[in-house]
Amino acid sequence: MAQIKIFGIREQLNPMKEQLSNVIHSVLMDVLGLPETKRFHRYFPMDAEDFQYPQDxxxxxxxxxxxxxxxxxxxxxxxxxxxxxxxxxxxxxLSVHDLEITIFETPRAHWGIRGMTGDELKLNYNVEV
Structure with missing residues (x-):
C-alpha cells in the first residue's frame, strides 16, 4: 500500500500531472512491486503565494x-x-534540485482499508522488499 501526495505551484504542477503520475507509479511498481491497479495519487496545486520554498x-x-x-x-x-x-x-x-521526496511509514494496523485494518488485509503483493 502506498498513497502519494504531490504539492507544487498550480501553473507548474497541473500540466505535468498525468505524466508525473505515470512515472511515479511505474517506479513504485518496479521498486516496491506494487500492482498496476494500486494507484493512489493526490495532487495539491497551490497558488504561488501559498507555496513558499527556498530561494535556491x-x-x-x-x-x-x-x-x-x-x-x-x-x-x-x-x-x-x-x-x-x-x-x-x-x-x-524537472531538476532534481527542484524535487523533494519524503517517505512516511505507518504500521499496517494504523491503516483503515475496506472496513478493516491493514494488518488484516490479504495483499496480492509483498511489503517486505
Whole structure:
C-alpha cells in the first residue's frame, strides 16, 4: 500500500500531472512491486503565494510525499528515492534540485482499508522488499 501526495505551484504542477503520475507509479511498481491497479495519487496545486520554498529553488519546486506500510528495507527506500529522482528528471525535465521526496511509514494496523485494518488485509503483493 502506498498513497502519494504531490504539492507544487498550480501553473507548474497541473500540466505535468498525468505524466508525473505515470512515472511515479511505474517506479513504485518496479521498486516496491506494487500492482498496476494500486494507484493512489493526490495532487495539491497551490497558488504561488501559498507555496513558499527556498530561494535556491525554482517555481517548478515539487514535493512528493509517500505514505506506505512499514516493512521495506532501507536499501529499497533509498532505491525508490533515487529512481524517482532519476525518472522524473529524465522524463519530465524537472531538476532534481527542484524535487523533494519524503517517505512516511505507518504500521499496517494504523491503516483503515475496506472496513478493516491493514494488518488484516490479504495483499496480492509483498511489503517486505
Amino acid at each position: 529553488r525554482s517555481a517548478a519546486y515539487t514535493i512528493v510525499e509517500i505514505s506506505m506500510f512499514e516493512g521495506r528495507s532501507v536499501e529499497t527506500k533509498k532505491d525508490l528515492i533515487q529512481q524517482l529522482c532519476k525518472q522524473i528528471n529524465e522524463k519530465l525535465m
